[in-house]
Amino acid sequence: MSLRTGLAILSLLLSVAIGWTISKQGQTDLPADSAQQPPLIGLSLGTLKEERWQRDRDHFVARANEIGAEVLVQSGNSDGMRQMQDIEALISRGVDVLVVVAFNPAAMAKAVAAAKEAGVPVICYDRMITNCDVDLYVSFNNIRVGEVQAQYLVDKLGGSGKIVRIYGPKTDYTGLMFKQGQDHVLKPLIDSGAIEVIHEDYADGWKPENAKKIINAAITSKGPNFVAILATNDGTAGGAIQALLEEGLAGQVLVTGQDADLAACQRIKRGSQTMSVYKPLERLARSAADAAVALANGEVLIVRDTVHNGFKEVPSLLEEVVVVDSENLFETVVKDGFHREEDLQ
Numbered sequence: 001m002s003l004r005t006g007l008a009i010l011s012l013l014l015s016v017a018i019g020w021t022i023s024k025q026g027q028t029d030l031p032a033d034s035a036q037q038p039p040l041i042g043l044s045l046g047t048l049k050e051e052r053w054q055r056d057r058d059h060f061v062a063r064a065n066e067i068g069a070e071v072l073v074q075s076g077n078s079d080g081m082r083q084m085q086d087i088e089a090l091i092s093r094g095v096d097v098l099v100v101v102a103f104n105p106a107a108m109a110k111a112v113a114a115a116k117e118a119g120v121p122v123i124c125y126d127r128m129i130t131n132c133d134v135d136l137y138v139s140f141n142n143i144r145v146g147e148v149q150a151q152y153l154v155d156k157l158g159g160s161g162k163i164v165r166i167y168g169p170k171t172d173y174t175g176l177m178f179k180q181g182q183d184h185v186l187k188p189l190i191d192s193g194a195i196e197v198i199h200e201d202y203a204d205g206w207k208p209e210n211a212k213k214i215i216n217a218a219i220t221s222k223g224p225n226f227v228a229i230l231a232t233n234d235g236t237a238g239g240a241i242q243a244l245l246e247e248g249l250a251g252q253v254l255v256t257g258q259d260a261d262l263a264a265c266q267r268i269k270r271g272s273q274t275m276s277v278y279k280p281l282e283r284l285a286r287s288a289a290d291a292a293v294a295l296a297n298g299e300v301l302i303v304r305d306t307v308h309n310g311f312k313e314v315p316s317l318l319e320e321v322v323v324v325d326s327e328n329l330f331e332t333v334v335k336d337g338f339h340r341e342e343d344l345q
Helices: 003-014 051-066 080-092 109-117 142-157 173-192 208-222 234-246 262-270 281-296 329-334
Strands: 020-022 040-045 070-075 097-101 122-125 136-140 161-167 195-202 228-231 275-278 301-303 305-308 313-319 322-325
Touching: 040 051, 040 080, 040 281, 051 070, 051 097, 051 281, 070 080, 080 097, 080 109, 097 109, 097 281, 109 122, 122 281, 136 142, 136 281, 142 161, 142 173, 142 228, 142 275, 142 322, 161 173, 161 208, 161 234, 173 195, 195 208, 208 234, 228 234, 234 262, 262 275, 262 322, 262 329, 281 301, 281 313, 301 313, 322 329
Parallel strands: 040 070, 040 097, 097 122, 122 136, 136 313, 161 195, 161 228
Antiparallel strands: 020 301, 275 322, 305 313
16 A cells, blocks of 8 residues: 555545544645655654653654654653753754654643744644644543543442542643543542542652652551552552552552553552553554654544643544453453563563
């Protein structure tokens, strides 16, 4: 299949449901010699320290290369200022489309403005950049992630109990979407008194050590008087479990997570973490790469969903997620090749 044929099929599939139209402004007709130049995609990641983002990068680059594009990858190394510099460098290199996994989404509007001024479309990958003119958002259904985490917890607790909540950073709009989804499930139960949140806090930078401090603070102020920890991702779950280990409580308290990281899946198998949310990263990365290349080639995308980012309704491609626990660990992440069975030992 040729690149043009693949892109035409992509546009057709995306237009099945009438929705929002996205195109690269100012590029309706490609110059005669541009067909000889592969699209150049800039991929800016806030960090590569976590296993999750290494997988996203590899799948994205592989798919983009497969359909004829080149990718320039930059990592901000968990530094928002460095990521801003990376994006400026990618724009100066002449990328056709910019795909951003923002380390600090609330501080990246300036980067989006710089890209737009240069005529470069911006795709937010996984994390929404707020209060700016983003072209496309490609992510999992993050509100749904929060809903399935909270519903799993409620079902396992039989609808009642004392819990601790660990959120992502306040500056991460995606983290607030996870919380919104959790609240959809929990608020009626909290209002009725069936679920009592005895302690809650935001883990700055999604860092495990900050999650550990939150659980330490909960135990110091309330004692080990809770039956579950609603941790929003696997990194914070890991920090929470470290605090539980030090108190001799690991395996006695239900702990949620997200991303199905290898360490988290190992903890699920051993019993210290109860569940995670598996997000098929290859599917997401391929969708983002397809969209980026289509925009770089002046294709028109029509998408069904939107997510508001404080500035506008952003056209969005949203993928579904899967709950993973000890009962289906091997039928999900292992069967899909996300983790090898021998690595879960």
